[in-house]
Amino acid sequence: MNLITALTSPVGRKVLTGATGIGLVAFVIAHMIGNLSYLPGPEAYNGYAHKLLSLGWIFYTIEILLALCFLLHAIIGISIQIRRWQARPVGYKMYKSAGKPSRSGYSARSMIFTGIILLGFLILHLISFKYGPGVAEGYTATLDNGESVRDLHRLMTEKFKEPLYAFGYPIIMILLGMHMRHGVWSALQSLGMMSRRLSPYLYALAAILGVFVAVGFLFVPLYIYFLV
Amino acid sequence: MIINLRVWRQEGPESPGKLVDYTVPEASEHMSFLELLDVLNEQLLADGEEPVEFDSDCREGICGSCGLMVAGIAHGPQKRTAVCQLHMRSFKDGDTITVEPFRARAFPVIRDLVVDRSAFDRIITAHGYVSVTTGSAPDANAIPIPKDTADEAMDYATCIGCGACVAACPNGSASLFTAAKIAHLGLLPQGEVESPQRVTAMVNQMDAEGFGDCSNYAECEAVCPKGISVAGIASMRRAYMKGLLSG
Ligand code: HEM
Ligand code: SF4
Ligand code: FES
Numbered sequence: 001m002n003l004i005t006a007l008t009s010p011v012g013r014k015v016l017t018g019a020t021g022i023g024l025v026a027f028v029i030a031h032m033i034g035n036l037s038y039l040p041g042p043e044a045y046n047g048y049a050h051k052l053l054s055l056g057w058i059f060y061t062i063e064i065l066l067a068l069c070f071l072l073h074a075i076i077g078i079s080i081q082i083r084r085w086q087a088r089p090v091g092y093k094m095y096k097s098a099g100k101p102s103r104s105g106y107s108a109r110s111m112i113f114t115g116i117i118l119l120g121f122l123i124l125h126l127i128s129f130k131y132g133p134g135v136a137e138g139y140t141a142t143l144d145n146g147e148s149v150r151d152l153h154r155l156m157t158e159k160f161k162e163p164l165y166a167f168g169y170p171i172i173m174i175l176l177g178m179h180m181r182h183g184v185w186s187a188l189q190s191l192g193m194m195s196r197r198l199s200p201y202l203y204a205l206a207a208i209l210g211v212f213v214a215v216g217f218l219f220v221p222l223y224i225y226f227l228v
Numbered sequence: 229m230i231i232n233l234r235v236w237r238q239e240g241p242e243s244p245g246k247l248v249d250y251t252v253p254e255a256s257e258h259m260s261f262l263e264l265l266d267v268l269n270e271q272l273l274a275d276g277e278e279p280v281e282f283d284s285d286c287r288e289g290i291c292g293s294c295g296l297m298v299a300g301i302a303h304g305p306q307k308r309t310a311v312c313q314l315h316m317r318s319f320k321d322g323d324t325i326t327v328e329p330f331r332a333r334a335f336p337v338i339r340d341l342v343v344d345r346s347a348f349d350r351i352i353t354a355h356g357y358v359s360v361t362t363g364s365a366p367d368a369n370a371i372p373i374p375k376d377t378a379d380e381a382m383d384y385a386t387c388i389g390c391g392a393c394v395a396a397c398p399n400g401s402a403s404l405f406t407a408a409k410i411a412h413l414g415l416l417p418q419g420e421v422e423s424p425q426r427v428t429a430m431v432n433q434m435d436a437e438g439f440g441d442c443s444n445y446a447e448c449e450a451v452c453p454k455g456i457s458v459a460g461i462a463s464m465r466r467a468y469m470k471g472l473l474s475g
Contacts, residue, residue, distance in 0.1 A: 003472070010403070010435050011468040014442060080399070080441045087333050087400030087440030093236075093247055094326040096300035097447060098307070104398065104445035111443065186444040189458065192466035196459040 013076050018190030020073035021183050025209070027066055028176065032216040039223070042153040046141045050149040074119050081112045103203065107181040107210075114179040121172045128159060157224055166225035170218035177214025184209050229321040231255040231264060235280055236328045238337055245337070247326065257317040261304060262287060262294060264316055265327075281340040289313040289453060292388030295395065296341055297328040302392035302451040310390060310453040330395035334402070334437045345391050347437040348405060352389075354433035355426040356409045358419040371417050384412035386454040393448035393456075399440035404448035406434045407464035408456045414467060424471035431468060 006012045037048045052059055097104050107114075133139050134150045141151035159165045184206035188194055194202065231252045238245025252268050259267070262284050269279035285293035289310040296311050298304035304314040319325065329337050334347040385408075393404035410427055413419035419426075446458045 006468075006472045009431055009468075010401075010439075010441050011431050011465050012472075014444075015465060015469060080443060084399040084440045084443075087438060088331055089333055090331055090337075092297060092300065092328055092331060093234075094297070094300040094328065098301045098305075098396065098450035100450065102445065102447045102450035104447045108443070108445050109398070182444075189444045189462050190465065192462045192469065194459055194462035196457045199457075199459060 013080065014190040017073060017076045017080070018187035020069040020076075021187040022191070023065070023069040024073060025180060025184060025187070025213075027069075028180075028213055028217075029209075032213050035220050036216065038153065038156060038220050042141055042151070043144055045153045045156070046149050046151060047143055049152045050143065050147070070119075070122065074115065077112065077115050103182070103185065105182070107178040108186075110178060111182055111186075114175045117172065117175055118179060128165075129155065132159075156220075157228055160221045160224035161228075163225070166221050169221045173214045173217040176217070177210040179210075180213060181207055181210035229255045229257060229316065229319075231316065231319065232322070232324040233264075233268060234324060234326045235268075235341070237280070237340055238329075239339065241336055241338060245340075247328075255316055257315065259316045260287065260312055261296075261298060261314040261316065262312050281338075281342045283342050284312055287312040290388060292390040295330050295343075295345075295390045295392055297326075297330065297395060299325050302330065302396040303390070303453055307450075308453055308455050310388070310392075313453075330391050332394050332400040332439065334400070334439050335391060335394060343391075345389075347439070348389050348391060348402070350437065351402065351406055351430055351433045352409065355422070355429035356413070358413055359422060360418065373416060377415055381412050381415040384408045384415070384456060384460055387412070387452075387456050388454060390453060392451045392453065394439065396447045396451040397440065397442075398445055398447060399443055401442040401448075402434050402437070402439040403442040403461045403464070404452065404456055404458065406430050407458075407460035410464050410467065411460040414463075423467055424474060427464060427467045427471050431464070 007016060034048060034052075037044045129152070132155055135148075139151040139155055140148055141153065142148050160169070185203045186206075188202050188206075189199075233250045233252065234247045235250060236245055237248045250268055250271075252264060252271065255264055255267065262282070265280060265282055272279050282296060283293045285291045287294070289312060292310075294310055294312040295303065298311060298314065303309060303311045304318065306314050306318050327341065329335075329341045329343050330345075331337075331343075335343040335345055337343050387405060387408035389405065391405070394400055394402050397403075410423075410430055413426065414423040442461060444458070444461075449456065449458045
């Protein structure tokens with residue numbers, strides 16, 4: 001069996017969406033927890049960001065892997081949607097979900113919608129923060145050890161004082177939570193890590209992770225807007 | 229009871245179709261849904277109209293010939309029931325029920341409610357079997373098989389190939405059917421030997437037939453008259469990857 005044929009087969013496509021999806025889930029969990037270091041203050045947050053950057057090649061390798069995950073995940077996700085349109089050229093006049101044990105709730109049926117919004121958001125988000133103002137624009141902070149680093153704490157505070165960011169981000173994070181609500185379960189199923197006995201537990205785990213990430217992420221913008 | 233029907237009528241594969249309203253004034257709650265269609269057809273014949281074409285054979289939920297979208301759900305609203313076993317007591321007097329054929333590019337409509345499901349036959353032909361040398365039948369229990377494994381294989385073997393899983397899937401995927409066949413053969417030692425080739429051949433055929441991808445909606449399990457579990461789809465993926473890794 002040729003590797004390329006295998007990876008483009010119906011099973012291969014799912015395994016790849018699942019594997020890249022799990023990679024992205026790991027990333028968003030880490031990112032969410034990292035963001036919470038905003039709360040103790042500038043030293044913690046700027047220091048954390050600086051430490052990540054000073055990992056050097058490890059950091060860049062992870063960045064490239066993540067970019068690949070995003071790209072592959074989005075391309076395959078969209079191709080699955082296109083095949084869906086092709087697979088049923090004449091639709092039903094009347095169609096209903098049969099209910100349990102179906103897992104096609106709101107989150108599942110909106111995967112392509114939440115996914116594409118996340119893709120658009122990702123680009124805007126990178127422009128605002130990663131490629132936003134840095135040392136050159138005077139966003140400089142001095143750590144306790146005397147090192148001069150990029151003042152991301154200030155950038156974040158300024159951005160989330162703007163209502164568009166303060167309220168736009170939480171909405172997107174709810175969509176991210178929905179994407180994960182179906183996504184985590186779906187990825188485990190796609191990777192074959194599922195049995196009849198495990199299924200309800202893993203389905204519940206997906207919901208817990210979705211809520212955990214969404215709440216963790218949307219807390220900081222709202223905190224900044226209302227309490228800083 | 230009085231039942232109003234909105235039935236998909238289509239003269240041939242290429243003709244346009246539409247929903248047509250009919251009323252069956254003398255339905256009984258003891259009738260199966262297909263018997264209701266039989267009564268409708270008698271009415272139509274008496275009126276000199278063309279009867280509604282639909283598939284059925286055993287009418288006891290074991291052959292997989294029947295299959296209709298009833299009120300928007302494959303095989304109708306009752307769980308784990310093929311449409312031939314769905315009874316009118318699941319409906320109320322005066323209900324209006326929409327009846328459509330199973331829809332997928334790989335299941336083209338032949339006429340009215342009859343669709344061509346030979347794509348499933350081609351998936352089976354691809355490798356939905358165990359190659360055995362014929363001869364005298366081996367002794368029963370010559371190969372010990374744990375009870376749990378035998379039960380699981382039997383659960384998957386109950387798939388009747390009706391196609392409801394495809395019809396209900398928002399993506400038009402045939403994963404549940406294909407996975408059920410792969411699991412029922414691959415779980416038993418006689419079938420396990422050919423598992424890698426089987427999985428590859430059947431998955432590739434499923435792809436070639438133009439079925440959609442599986443997005444893990446599990447809508448298939450919800451409509452499957454035999455309650456085949458989507459866990460079978462997970463094990464199909466495991467088997468496929470195993471085949472990939474072992475070359
Ligand atoms: C870049 C933007 C994104 C797009 C366009 C996108 C799109 C999609 C689509 C369409 C699916 C459904 C695939 C299917 O129907 O089988 C999906 C599944 C999934 N997504 Fe995303 N997504 C994106 C970002 C993310 C992010 C940030 C995460 C991490 C939290 C994520 C995690 C997942 C997971 C775990 C799955 C399930 C994989 C599977 O079904 O095997 N996605 N994505
Ligand atoms: S898996 Fe269930 S729904 Fe699909 S063909 Fe088999 S019996 Fe019918
Ligand atoms: S007619 Fe045989 S299963 Fe319904």
